[in-house]
Amino acid sequence: MSRSLLCACSSFGLQALISGHLTDQRAMALLLGREFVWWSSLASYSLATACLALFLAWFFKRQHKVWLIEKLPGPRSLPILGNALDVNVAPRDVFQVVVGGAYMWSFRTPLFRVWAGPFPLVQLFNCSGVEVLLSSPKHLDKSRDYSFLHPWLGTGLLTSTGSKWHSRRKMLTPAFHFKILEDFVEVFNSQSHKMLDKLKGKADGKPFDIFPFITLCTLDIICETAMGININAQDNSDSEYVNAVYRIGALVQYRQTRPWIQPDFLFKLFGYAKLHDEYLRVLHSFSYSAIENRRREYQLAKVKAKENVEEEVIGKKRRLAFLDLLLNYSETQTSLSTEDIREEVDTFMFEGHDTTAAALNWSLYLLGCHPEIQAKVHEELDSLFGDSDRPVTMGDLREMKYTENCIKEALRLFPSVPFLARELREEAVINNYRIPVGTTVMVVTYRLHRDPEQFPEPETFDPDRFLPENVAKRHPYSYVPFSAGPRNCIGQKFALMEEKIVLSSIMRHFRVESTTRREDLRILGELILRPENGNMVKLWPRSVKV
Numbered sequence: 001m002s003r004s005l006l007c008a009c010s011s012f013g014l015q016a017l018i019s020g021h022l023t024d025q026r027a028m029a030l031l032l033g034r035e036f037v038w039w040s041s042l043a044s045y046s047l048a049t050a051c052l053a054l055f056l057a058w059f060f061k062r063q064h065k066v067w068l069i070e071k072l073p074g075p076r077s078l079p080i081l082g083n084a085l086d087v088n089v090a091p092r093d094v095f096q097v098v099v100g101g102a103y104m105w106s107f108r109t110p111l112f113r114v115w116a117g118p119f120p121l122v123q124l125f126n127c128s129g130v131e132v133l134l135s136s137p138k139h140l141d142k143s144r145d146y147s148f149l150h151p152w153l154g155t156g157l158l159t160s161t162g163s164k165w166h167s168r169r170k171m172l173t174p175a176f177h178f179k180i181l182e183d184f185v186e187v188f189n190s191q192s193h194k195m196l197d198k199l200k201g202k203a204d205g206k207p208f209d210i211f212p213f214i215t216l217c218t219l220d221i222i223c224e225t226a227m228g229i230n231i232n233a234q235d236n237s238d239s240e241y242v243n244a245v246y247r248i249g250a251l252v253q254y255r256q257t258r259p260w261i262q263p264d265f266l267f268k269l270f271g272y273a274k275l276h277d278e279y280l281r282v283l284h285s286f287s288y289s290a291i292e293n294r295r296r297e298y299q300l301a302k303v304k305a306k307e308n309v310e311e312e313v314i315g316k317k318r319r320l321a322f323l324d325l326l327l328n329y330s331e332t333q334t335s336l337s338t339e340d341i342r343e344e345v346d347t348f349m350f351e352g353h354d355t356t357a358a359a360l361n362w363s364l365y366l367l368g369c370h371p372e373i374q375a376k377v378h379e380e381l382d383s384l385f386g387d388s389d390r391p392v393t394m395g396d397l398r399e400m401k402y403t404e405n406c407i408k409e410a411l412r413l414f415p416s417v418p419f420l421a422r423e424l425r426e427e428a429v430i431n432n433y434r435i436p437v438g439t440t441v442m443v444v445t446y447r448l449h450r451d452p453e454q455f456p457e458p459e460t461f462d463p464d465r466f467l468p469e470n471v472a473k474r475h476p477y478s479y480v481p482f483s484a485g486p487r488n489c490i491g492q493k494f495a496l497m498e499e500k501i502v503l504s505s506i507m508r509h510f511r512v513e514s515t516t517r518r519e520d521l522r523i524l525g526e527l528i529l530r531p532e533n534g535n536m537v538k539l540w541p542r543s544v545k546v
């Protein structure tokens with residue numbers, strides 16, 4: 001019944017009751033109708049007032065944030081679009097634009113802000129500002145970019161926040177203990193050996209792209225160490241699983257740089273979600289079956305240990321994988337479900353192979369550009385191994401000081417993770433600027449590592465920058481390829497061991513020359529920093545002189 005009709009009815013009800021024309025019951029019904037109108041109008045007004053109050057509260061809060069953000073130096077921006085038009089370039093050029101912007105502003109200011117549409121984003125590239133952000137236990141939440149990884153990695157260690165992250169980090173830290181990593185040396189050696197066999201067929205001085213050889217090797221390594229499975233990616237690069245790992249990584253990166261496919265419904269509408277779901281099906285079913293197999297082996301090993309039988313599974317000594325540690329936890333802590341384990345295994349698969357592959361490629365690239373530095377690496381390796389073909393030991397790793405400095409210097413010039421970002425849950429004061437809650441703060445590692453005050457002649461490849469006496473002179477947050485503070489890379493020791501073994505294996509056998517000059521290099525920087533056209537090199541066996 002419309003409101004005017006109800007009003008008319010109820011006033012007619014009152015008059016009728018007074019004049020006695022209607023029965024009591026009918027008159028009461030009309031009076032109730034009037035009350036209903038009164039209450040419903042009151043409710044509508046209250047609701048409208050509450051909405052207005054909420055809107056005003058939101059608006060003033062937002063205006064306050066905008067006011068704070070606008071106090072930071074930065075380019076002019078448009079309403080709603082912000083600075084979106086400034087980065088409206090081909091995806092392959094986004095890295096150049098971001099780093100170019102950081103360079104331009106770094107001559108005037110330690111940080112600057114842009115508007116990514118309606119979202120404020122602060123870029124940071126000086127050591128003291130980076131220290132404030134990364135060392136604080138308050139700023140641990142990842143930015144929204146990481147949410148595109150959720151369907152694959154769930155909220156594992158890399159993507160989780162708050163108490164979940166805390167408890168996972170505490171639980172997983174022992175998995176990277178020196179004693180456990182020591183066991184992986186054998187895997188690093190055997191997979192490097194396999195890669196050498198493949199490279200021998202390429203060592204004829206003709207240019208080829210070494211990037212895929214290295215990536216498949218690091219993929220084999222992470223599968224074996226994380227899940228205890230040898231997937232033989234180096235022999236079987238066409239496997240469904242290997243393809244899915246690559247394709248989903250590429251699709252996530254693609255989505256990150258294209259705002260129009262970021263909302264789920266548009267991702268679906270443009271047909272990407274179907275592909276994405278297919279990769280997810282392959283990846284998750286692989287991880288779940290690895291967990292089930294390993295669980296069975298784990299139970300078997302426990303029974304054998306109880307019976308005091310030598311720890312033999314499938315004919316060889318059982319090496320522990322990260323997955324075993326998680327299975328062990330799941331027995332003692334009911335809070336760790338199979339899905340939780342899957343999240344962590346997938347996280348290691350994602351974080352643990354592309355990053356190391358990129359770092360190894362950049363090290364090789366730079367050694368291939370600098371024969372004089374390469375000669376020093378050869379010298380160090382010859383002094384340790386001579387002509388022998390023996391595997392690398394933990395003792396050798398400690399002695400490979402110059403090779404390690406080359407890897408560190410390569411990670412300075414070409415950090416595998418060129419940017420990392422946090423979303424502020426609390427206001428922060430960085431370089432005397434107040435940065436409000438909700439802002440994304442991005443560390444531009446690529447630019448930070450080129451601060452001429454910390455690294456004179458920053459573009460020069462000089463491994464001696466990592467001699468202890470030189471490191472001591474620098475700010476501790478001037479070099480953060482593995483991030484820093486409580487949310488740093490849990491796998492950094494693992495990564496450095498792996499890099500030293502794979503790189504030394506190559507350098508013990510070959511001489512390398514890079515065919516792309518530094519000035520001609522095109523860099524792609526999305527999730528991982530890589531050369532756009534692969535890593536083109538020429539290889540020769542060391543015995544052949546040219």
Ligand code: HEM
Binds near residue numbers: 348491
């Ligand atoms: C050269 C190789 C590597 C580089 C340069 C690297 C770099 C990084 C960086 C910069 C972060 C911080 C990311 C952020 O804050 O957004 C990170 C986090 C992480 N890395 Fe690595 N990483 C490497 C290898 C590895 C390996 C081999 C593993 C595992 C076996 C690994 C596992 C992780 C995990 C789980 C996190 C998340 C830690 C947390 O949030 O608590 N990384 N890595």
